[in-house]
Amino acid sequence: MTADHETGPNHHHESYTHGHHPSVLSSHEWRTVANSDAYLIPDLVPGLHVLDIGCGPGTITVDLAQRVFPGHVTGVDAAEIVLEKARAHARDAGVDNVDFVVGDTYALDAEDDTYDLVHIHQMLHHLSDPVEALGEARRVAKPAGLVAAREVDYAGAIWYPLLPGLAKWAALYQKVHRSHGGEPDAGRRLKSWAMDAGFSEVDSTASVWCFSSTADREFWGGMWEKRVLESSFAVDAVDGGFATPADLTEISVAWREWADNPRAWLILPHGEVRCRA
Numbered sequence: 001m002t003a004d005h006e007t008g009p010n011h012h013h014e015s016y017t018h019g020h021h022p023s024v025l026s027s028h029e030w031r032t033v034a035n036s037d038a039y040l041i042p043d044l045v046p047g048l049h050v051l052d053i054g055c056g057p058g059t060i061t062v063d064l065a066q067r068v069f070p071g072h073v074t075g076v077d078a079a080e081i082v083l084e085k086a087r088a089h090a091r092d093a094g095v096d097n098v099d100f101v102v103g104d105t106y107a108l109d110a111e112d113d114t115y116d117l118v119h120i121h122q123m124l125h126h127l128s129d130p131v132e133a134l135g136e137a138r139r140v141a142k143p144a145g146l147v148a149a150r151e152v153d154y155a156g157a158i159w160y161p162l163l164p165g166l167a168k169w170a171a172l173y174q175k176v177h178r179s180h181g182g183e184p185d186a187g188r189r190l191k192s193w194a195m196d197a198g199f200s201e202v203d204s205t206a207s208v209w210c211f212s213s214t215a216d217r218e219f220w221g222g223m224w225e226k227r228v229l230e231s232s233f234a235v236d237a238v239d240g241g242f243a244t245p246a247d248l249t250e251i252s253v254a255w256r257e258w259a260d261n262p263r264a265w266l267i268l269p270h271g272e273v274r275c276r277a
């Protein structure tokens with residue numbers, strides 16, 4: 001277990017797959033409302049009281065806060081270490097209608113019917129009981145409020161060129177992610193999870209992350225080039241018996257080759273839901 005793997009198993013017998021290695025955080029810091037929450041932009045009106053669960057390093061959270069000003073956003077995450085980054089990011093951005101607190105998505109420290117908007121981005125696919133977490137989000141949303149979630153679907157990823165190392169990455173990703181109790185193909189299940197959580201109304205849409213420009217290929221491919229060797233993902237892949245160090249090197253080299261290829265392209269689909277209690 002590496003030092004970046006500080007979000008330990010909880011009573012749901014899951015643990016956060018990626019840890020918070022710098023290569024992992026770079027992926028979360030790239031995220032904004034524009035590239036990750038476009039489906040929600042019409043709902044982000046001034047004055048809202050918002051909860052962002054599993055906020056990570058807070059780039060989306062701070063963006064939400066700017067859009068709902070003079071409203072307020074509280075970011076909650078299980079890992080204090082990312083919240084320090086989130087607070088620093090808010091300070092640097094000069095945004096003060098936001099705060100960040102440690103908390104558990106299954107047992108939020110909030111009264112019933114508190115928030116106009118409860119927001120979740122890319123957290124449910126790490127959980128063993130996403131329906132329970134959505135139910136808890138529903139509890140703290142006002143009756144006329146909104147619970148909005150967006151989740152990735154890794155098996156839906158498509159890319160070019162078809163490098164064998166990237167196919168190996170996709171297969172390994174499924175195994176490592178599932179070994180932590182999460183569901184890597186959450187996007188396709190999100191609507192069904194929301195219906196199981198008892199919402200009266202569930203609007204469901206989809207969108208993709210597309211990595212094609214030189215900068216975006218460098219970001220995504222460069223991140224995985226390191227992440228597959230250096231983060232807790234690497235340790236868990238080897239310790240779990242899912243890959244050898246040689247496999248990880250092959251995957252890392254493939255991501256570098258992909259990032260350097262101006263013809264390379266990749267999309268990751270996401271499911272989205274906007275739910276009313």
Ligand SMILES: C[S@@+](CC[C@H](N)C(=O)[O-])C[C@H]1O[C@@H](n2cnc3c(N)ncnc32)[C@H](O)[C@@H]1O
Nearest residue numbers: 028031054055056077078079104105121122123
């Ligand atoms: C993939 S990150 C997403 C961060 C952010 N929402 C974003 O999209 O940039 C998932 C986050 O969920 C947090 N998390 C995992 N399990 C949690 C739990 N039970 N309660 C609260 N946060 C949790 C992790 O610590 C991690 O920061």
